[in-house]
Amino acid sequence: MADGGSKPWVHFVGIGVGVALVAYLVSFSDEVRYAWTDRDRVGTCENRTSDEQGGEVLALQSILAATTGFTPADSRWDKGTETATLALQGWTGLDPNGCVEDSTWVTMRVLAVPICAPGRDCGGPDHRVRFPGTEGDPREAWFAHDECDWGTYAFPGVVASPVSSGAVYAFGEDDLVALRCDR
Amino acid sequence: MTSVVTHNPRSHRRLPRPELMIGIGVGLIVVLLVVVVIMSVQALGDDEPVVRTDASALTDGTCAEGLAQPTWVPAAVLDATVECPDEIASRIGYLSATDRLGTWVVYSLDGVENAEALPGDPADRWSRADAEAGAIHPATTIVFVVYPGATEISEKLRGQNLIISDTDLGEGRTARLTRVDNNGYGPVRLEWADDDGSYLLLSVVGRTADGRSGPTVEELVRMAESVNPER
Numbered sequence: 304m305a306d307g308g309s310k311p312w313v314h315f316v317g318i319g320v321g322v323a324l325v326a327y328l329v330s331f332s333d334e335v336r337y338a339w340t341d342r343d344r345v346g347t348c349e350n351r352t353s354d355e356q357g358g359e360v361l362a363l364q365s366i367l368a369a370t371t372g373f374t375p376a377d378s379r380w381d382k383g384t385e386t387a388t389l390a391l392q393g394w395t396g397l398d399p400n401g402c403v404e405d406s407t408w409v410t411m412r413v414l415a416v417p418i419c420a421p422g423r424d425c426g427g428p429d430h431r432v433r434f435p436g437t438e439g440d441p442r443e444a445w446f447a448h449d450e451c452d453w454g455t456y457a458f459p460g461v462v463a464s465p466v467s468s469g470a471v472y473a474f475g476e477d478d479l480v481a482l483r484c485d486r
Numbered sequence: 487m488t489s490v491v492t493h494n495p496r497s498h499r500r501l502p503r504p505e506l507m508i509g510i511g512v513g514l515i516v517v518l519l520v521v522v523v524i525m526s527v528q529a530l531g532d533d534e535p536v537v538r539t540d541a542s543a544l545t546d547g548t549c550a551e552g553l554a555q556p557t558w559v560p561a562a563v564l565d566a567t568v569e570c571p572d573e574i575a576s577r578i579g580y581l582s583a584t585d586r587l588g589t590w591v592v593y594s595l596d597g598v599e600n601a602e603a604l605p606g607d608p609a610d611r612w613s614r615a616d617a618e619a620g621a622i623h624p625a626t627t628i629v630f631v632v633y634p635g636a637t638e639i640s641e642k643l644r645g646q647n648l649i650i651s652d653t654d655l656g657e658g659r660t661a662r663l664t665r666v667d668n669n670g671y672g673p674v675r676l677e678w679a680d681d682d683g684s685y686l687l688l689s690v691v692g693r694t695a696d697g698r699s700g701p702t703v704e705e706l707v708r709m710a711e712s713v714n715p716e717r
Contacts, residue, residue, distance in 0.1 A: 340645050370624050372604045383609035386617050390609075394623035396671025396693045409645030410666050413673040414688070416629060418574060419586050420636035421684055426582030431574075434624040435567075435594065437602065442624070445578055456578060469578075 339412040339453050340405060343476050346380055346388060348402035355380045358475035361455050361466060363403050365444035366411045367391060368461045369432040372442060375463030378472075378479055415446055428456040428471065447471050447482060454482035541566075542714070550589050553632050554682055558712035560705045562595045563628070588631040588686075599692075599699040600626040621695035628689040628701060628709070636684035639677040647672075655711045665703065669693075674703055676710045685713060 345359050356379045364376035364384055373387035385401040392399040395410050403411075414432045419425035430446040445456035452473050459468040466472070471482040541559040545551055549570035571587035581587065594600075602625040605612050616622050639662060642650060649665045659678055666672030676687040687706055692699035701709075 338644065367609075371609070371622060372624075373609045381610065386612045386614060387609040389614060389617035390612065390620075390622035393618045393620035394671075394692050394694070395666070395673065395690060396668030398669070399618040405645065406647040406668070409643070409647055410668060410672055412643060412645070413648075413664060413666050413675055414690075416631060416686060416688055417633075417640050418581070418588065419583070420588060420633035420638075421640040422636065422638040423586045424583070425586050427580050428578060433590070433592070433629065435592070435602065435627060437604075441592075443577070458578075 339415075339474075340408050342403075342405075342408050342474060344405075345403040346385055346401050348400075348404055356479075357477045358455065358472045358479055359403075360384070361457070361462075361472055361479065362446070362453070362474050363388070363408075363411065365446075365455050365458065365461065366414065366432055368458070369434050369442045369444040370394075370414070372437075374461055376457070376461050376466060377463040378466055415444075418445075428454075449482060452482065541712070544593075545591055550591050550632070553589060553634060554680075554685070554713050555591060555630060555632060556709040556712045557714050558708060559593060559628070560595075560701050560709070562597055562600065562701070563593045564596050565594055567592045567594070586633075588633040591630040591632075593628040593630070595626050595628070595700070597699075599694050599696060603694075616695070619695045620693040623692055623694065623699070626690060626692055626700040628687065628706070630709075631686045631688075633684040633686075634682065637679055639679050639684055640686070653707055653710075655707075655713075661707075661710055663703075663707070671698065674706055676706055678710065685710070 342359055345363060358378070360380050361376055361378040364373060364378070367373035367384065367387040368376050371387045371390050373383065388403060388407070389399045389401050391410075392401075392407060397407055397410060415430040416433070417429060418431050419429045428445040428447040430448055432444040433441050434443070436442045443458065445458055447454040447456060454471040454473050457466045457468050457470050457472065462468055465479060473480045473482045540557045541563070542555050542557050544559075544566040545555060545568050548568040550568045569590040569592070571584045571589060574587055574590065575581040575584045603621060603623050605622065612622060642662070643664055647667050649667050651663050652660050653663045653676070655661050655678060659680055661676045661678035664675040664677070666674070671691050671693045673688065673690045678685055687710055689706060690700050691703070
C-alpha cells in the first residue's frame with residue numbers, strides 16, 4: 304500500500320528544479336538576443352528572399368566596406384553585397400555561397416576588436432574592424448556593444464540613404480531601428 | 487759505509503681520499519655535459535635566432551614608444567603604423583573616455599599575396615569567379631592592441647567554426663587563442679593580460695587565388711611571446 308503522506312523534501316527539490324529551469328531559459332534567451340552570432344541567415348541562403356534589408360544587412364555591409372571597400376552600406380541586400388560577401392568568404396576560407404549564415408557571422412565577429420579596454424565603458428561605439436585603405440586613411444567599421452544589443456555605427460562616407468551618418472542602428476531583422484536601450 | 491734510506495717519514499704525503507677524487511671527476515663530467523648541451527642548443531638555434539632585431543624600434547617616436555609590444559615580428563613585416571587613443575577617438579568624435587582606449591600598432595606585410603587586391607569598380611561588377619577564389623581581398627596586416635592598466639581580456643567568442651584554446655607564452659603568461667576554422671584559413675586572435683595591461687593580436691590567414699596570405703599561427707604566438715612588459 305502506497306504511503307499517502309507527503310514528503311516535504313520532494314516539494315523543495317521540485318521547486319528548486321523549476322526555479323533553475325526558468326533561470327536557465329531567461330539567461331539563454333538574453334544570451335541569444337545580445338550575441339553577435341545567432342543572427343538571421345541573410346542573403347542567398349537557400350534562395351531565401353526575406354531579410355533583404357534592415358539592421359543585420361547594414362552590419363554585414365559595414366564589415367564588407369572595411370574589408371573589401373564595398374559601398375554603399377545602405378542596409379539593402381543587392382548583387383554588389385552578395386559579390387562582396389563572396390569575396391570575404393573566399394579570402395577567409397569559407398565555402399563561398401553568398402549566404403551570411405552562422406559561420407560567416409562568426410568570421411566577421413572575430414575581426415571586430417575592442418576599442419575600449421575590456422571590462423570598461425568608453426561611452427560610445429566600442430568595437431572596430433580596421434584594414435588599410437588605399438589613400439592613407441584606414442577602411443573601418445565601428446560597432447557598439449550596448450547592454451541591450453549590438454549596434455552598427457553608420458560610418459560617414461560609407462553609408463547611404465536611408466542610413467544616417469553617425470547614427471547607431473540595432474542588428475534588427477527587418478527595419479532600421481536606432482539603438483536605444485532601456486536600462 | 488753506505489746507508490739506504492728506505493723510508494723518510496718527513497717526505498710522507500697523504501694521498502687524497504678516493505671519494506673526493508670520484509666527486510671531483512663526476513663534477514667535471516657534469517660541467518662538461520652542461521657546456522656541451524648549451525653549445526648544442528645555441529648551434530641548433532643559429533638558423534632561427536630568437537630575436538633578430540628589436541621590433542619595438544618600429545614604434546620609436548610614437549605614442550606606443552615605451553608601451554609593452556612585440557620585440558619579434560615575422561620577416562615579412564615591413565613597417566608599423568601606430569594609432570594613439572586620441573586619434574582613434576577622433577575618428578568618430580564622441581568617445582568620452584580616451585584614457586580607457588587601447589593603442590593600436592598595425593604591422594604591414596611584404597609580398598604580393600599580402601597586398602591589397604581590390605577592383606576599383608562597384609562590387610556588382612566584380613568577377614564572381616575571382617571573388618569565390620579569394621582573388622579579391624584587402625591588404626593583410628597584423629594588429630596589436632595594448633590596453634595599459636587593464637586586467638581583463640575580452641569576452642570569449644562563440645560559434646561552431648571557432649577553435650578556442652589556451653597557449654603558453656612563457657613567464658607564467660597564458661593567452662587565449664581563438665581560431666576560425668574555415669578549411670584551414672580565417673582570422674586568428676590572441677588575447678592575454680599581465681600586471682601591466684591587456685593585449686590583443688589579430689590577423690587573417692587568408693586564402694588567395696595563388697595560395698595563402700598572412701602570418702602563420704605559430705608566428706603570431708611567437709610575436710605574443712616576445713611582448714616585453716619591461717620596456
